[in-house]
Amino acid sequence: MAWETRPGGGHYYTRSRRVNGKVIREYVGSGEKGELAAKIDAEQRAKRDAERALIREEQAQVMTIDAELNALHQTVDALTRGILLANGFERYKRQWRKRHDDRDKSASQD
Amino acid sequence: MTTATNLPAKTDSPDMSVLFDAIAKADAGDAEALGIVKAILRDAPKVVETLTDLAYNAEAAILANVTAGATELFRSQARGLRRELMREGTGSALERMLIRRIGLDYLATLQAERARAIAPGETRSLELARFYDQQADRAHRRFLASVESLARVRKLITPIQINIADQQVNVAGNLTAKCANPT
Numbered sequence: 001m002a003w004e005t006r007p008g009g010g011h012y013y014t015r016s017r018r019v020n021g022k023v024i025r026e027y028v029g030s031g032e033k034g035e036l037a038a039k040i041d042a043e044q045r046a047k048r049d050a051e052r053a054l055i056r057e058e059q060a061q062v063m064t065i066d067a068e069l070n071a072l073h074q075t076v077d078a079l080t081r082g083i084l085l086a087n088g089f090e091r092y093k094r095q096w097r098k099r100h101d102d103r104d105k106s107a108s109q110d
Numbered sequence: 111m112t113t114a115t116n117l118p119a120k121t122d123s124p125d126m127s128v129l130f131d132a133i134a135k136a137d138a139g140d141a142e143a144l145g146i147v148k149a150i151l152r153d154a155p156k157v158v159e160t161l162t163d164l165a166y167n168a169e170a171a172i173l174a175n176v177t178a179g180a181t182e183l184f185r186s187q188a189r190g191l192r193r194e195l196m197r198e199g200t201g202s203a204l205e206r207m208l209i210r211r212i213g214l215d216y217l218a219t220l221q222a223e224r225a226r227a228i229a230p231g232e233t234r235s236l237e238l239a240r241f242y243d244q245q246a247d248r249a250h251r252r253f254l255a256s257v258e259s260l261a262r263v264r265k266l267i268t269p270i271q272i273n274i275a276d277q278q279v280n281v282a283g284n285l286t287a288k289c290a291n292p293t
Contacts, residue, residue: 058242061174064171064174065172065221068168069214072161072165072168076207079207084263087267
């Protein structure tokens with residue numbers, strides 16, 4: 001979006017947009033009409049920029065949260081596995097069960 | 111076969127990388143590694159307390175952009191949930207560790223829901239709304255995974271009470287619960 005001065009002396013506000021891969025320049029107008037369109041476009045641009053900045057800021061924060069929680073999850077999962085293994089459990093077909101030798105020991109103690 | 115030379119030195123704070131390496135090998139069926147895991151957990155029973163730093167960092171990241179009032183409210187809600195979960199369990203170190211993780215995941219869901227909520231009069235682009243939705247979905251998935259993990263561990267380790275002809279019989283859950291997948 002920009003103001004354009006024509007060789008004949010006209011001062012126009014224009015908008016550019018892409019249609020089917022081609023840039024189309026639309027002449028909005030001059031004078032008050034052009035000023036108003038420029039003001040609206042500037043406000044919308046500022047709003048979009050602010051939102052993009054907010055998304056970038058939020059993304060950075062969310063990435064930090066995800067990284068910290070993922071580290072915690074990995075550690076807790078590993079320790080849980082370790083504690084269960086140390087207590088006579090084993091994983092069989094992705095499911096936990098008491099190890100056979102541990103089950104036999106428990107049965108012989110009864 | 112576990113030999114004395116393979117065992118790490120006795121310490122309150124074992125080298126976590128040695129422990130995790132041994133756990134991975136033991137999980138794959140390595141008996142020697144299992145001996146190392148047992149030795150480390152026996153000699154350093156407070157190993158689960160090493161999570162303190164991780165938990166502290168996670169909580170700081172979650173509450174970084176939350177207002178002071180909301181922070182106190184979220185903490186109080188997470189504390190309430192932890193207290194309730196502790197009351198139901200056996201109080202073992204493993205359960206405490208899993209409950210602590212649930213508390214942090216719950217805190218993250220509260221933060222994500224707060225971010226997702228739109229204040230009266232606030233407008234939001236589709237892109238930003240989608241971003242907050244995805245964050246909240248991830249937080250909920252993590253929270254549910256943690257709760258599921260605790261439930262399955264409890265099913266494995268908690269004695270089950272069975273009433274037979276008005277007589278209470280306690281059966282060790284680890285002998286009966288064969289199908290669980292805590293991690």
